[in-house]
Amino acid sequence: MNYAIEAEALSKRFGEKQAVAGVDLSVPKGAIYGFLGQNGAGKTTTLRMLLGILEPDGGTRRLLGSDRPLSVAARVGYLPEERGLYPAMTAREAIAYVGALRGMKLGEARVRADELLAAHGLGHEANARIRTFSKGMAQKVQLLATFVNRPDLIVLDEPFSGLDPVNQQDLENMIRAERARGATILFSTHVMAHAERMCDGLVIIAHGRTRFSGSVDEARAHLPSRVVLVTEHPLSELQAMLPPGSTVDIAPGPGNRYRFPLPPGGIEPLLACLLETGSGIRDMHIERPTLHDAFVAIVGEADARVETREAA
Numbered sequence: 001m002n003y004a005i006e007a008e009a010l011s012k013r014f015g016e017k018q019a020v021a022g023v024d025l026s027v028p029k030g031a032i033y034g035f036l037g038q039n040g041a042g043k044t045t046t047l048r049m050l051l052g053i054l055e056p057d058g059g060t061r062r063l064l065g066s067d068r069p070l071s072v073a074a075r076v077g078y079l080p081e082e083r084g085l086y087p088a089m090t091a092r093e094a095i096a097y098v099g100a101l102r103g104m105k106l107g108e109a110r111v112r113a114d115e116l117l118a119a120h121g122l123g124h125e126a127n128a129r130i131r132t133f134s135k136g137m138a139q140k141v142q143l144l145a146t147f148v149n150r151p152d153l154i155v156l157d158e159p160f161s162g163l164d165p166v167n168q169q170d171l172e173n174m175i176r177a178e179r180a181r182g183a184t185i186l187f188s189t190h191v192m193a194h195a196e197r198m199c200d201g202l203v204i205i206a207h208g209r210t211r212f213s214g215s216v217d218e219a220r221a222h223l224p225s226r227v228v229l230v231t232e233h234p235l236s237e238l239q240a241m242l243p244p245g246s247t248v249d250i251a252p253g254p255g256n257r258y259r260f261p262l263p264p265g266g267i268e269p270l271l272a273c274l275l276e277t278g279s280g281i282r283d284m285h286i287e288r289p290t291l292h293d294a295f296v297a298i299v300g301e302a303d304a305r306v307e308t309r310e311a312a
C-alpha cells in the first residue's frame with residue numbers, strides 16, 4: 001500500500017447544495033500534496049470526509065490503509081478550518097491536550113509541547129494563556145499541536161492564512177521536516193506560491209469535482225510557455241515571422257515589448273529573422289506559465305463546462 005490517502009468519487013450534499021460532486025484523490029506516502037480550489041469548491045468538505053468527521057453520501061476513501069478513518073485518528077494530525085483553542089489553557093496545556101486526545105500519555109505530551117514551543121520561538125510563552133495571544137500566535141500554537149503526536153499523516157486546512165511571512169516560512173520548514181521524517185502532508189491553500197514551492201503533487205478541484213491531479217510542472221504544462229521580446233526598433237514584421245495564428249501581445253513596460261506563444265519549432269528561426277532585420281534585440285527570454293496562470297486556466301475550463309451544461 002503506497003498511498004496515505006485514496007479517495008474515489010466522493011460526494012456530499014447539504015440540502016439543495018451539492019458541495020462535493022465527485023472528488024478523486026490519491027496522495028502517495030511521504031509526499032507533500034496541495035489541495036487547491038476556489039472559495040466554495042468543496043475543499044473543507046472533502047477534507048472532513050477524508051478524516052471521517054463527515055460521512056460521504058457516495059464514493060470511497062481510505063486513510064492510512066483503513067476505510068474507517070476514525071480508527072487511525074491516533075496516527076493523524078489535523079488543523080481544521082475553524083481555528084480555536086481553549087482560551088483559558090496555557091500554550092503547553094493546549095498542545096498536550098491535543099496529544100492526549102490523539103492517544104499520548106499526558107506527561108509525554110507536555111514534554112513534547114515544551115520541545116515544540118522552544119523549537120519554534122515560543123518557549124518563553126509556554127505558561128501564557130491562549131487568551132493573551134495574538135490571533136497569529138494562537139494559530140501557531142494550534143499548528144504545533146497538530147504535530148504533537150508525530151503523525152504519519154498531517155492534514156492542514158488553509159494553514160498559511162493568518163501567519164506573518166516569518167511564521168509562514170517557519171511553517172514551510174516544519175512541513176518539509178515532517179516529510180523528511182516520513183510523514184505525508186496534505187494541505188489546502190489559496191496561496192499558489194506555497195503550493196508551487198513545496199508540493200510533490202497537486203489536486204485541483206472546481207465545483208466539487210477533481211479537475212487536475214499531478215505535479216506542479218504538469219499543471220504548468222497546461223498553458224504554453226511564452227516569449228518576451230524587447231527590441232530597439234518597432235517590429236511590424238513580427239507577426240509574419242511567427243507560425244500562423246500566433247497572438248502577439250504588447251508586454252508591459254517601456255519600449256517595444258512583445259509577448260507571444262513559444263513557437264513549436266523553438267526560437268532559433270525567429271532569432272535568425274530578427275538578426276536579419278536588424279531590429280536591435282534588447283532582451284529575449286522564455287516565460288514559463290506560473291501555477292497561478294495554470295490554476296486560473298484549469299478552473300476557467302471547469303467554469304466554462306458548468307456554464308455550457310447549465311445553458312443546455
Ligand SMILES: Nc1ncnc2c1ncn2[C@@H]1O[C@H](COP(=O)(O)OP(=O)(O)OP(=O)(O)O)[C@@H](O)[C@H]1O
Pocket residue numbers: 014017018019020037038039040041042043044045046
Ligand atoms: N454544513 C453545511 N451546510 C450547508 N452548506 C454547506 C455546509 N458546508 C459547506 N457547505 C457549502 O458547500 C460548498 C463547499 O464548501 P467548502 O467549505 O467545502 O468549500 P471550500 O473549498 O473549503 O471553500 P473556501 O476556500 O471558501 O474555504 C459551499 O457552497 C458551502 O456553502
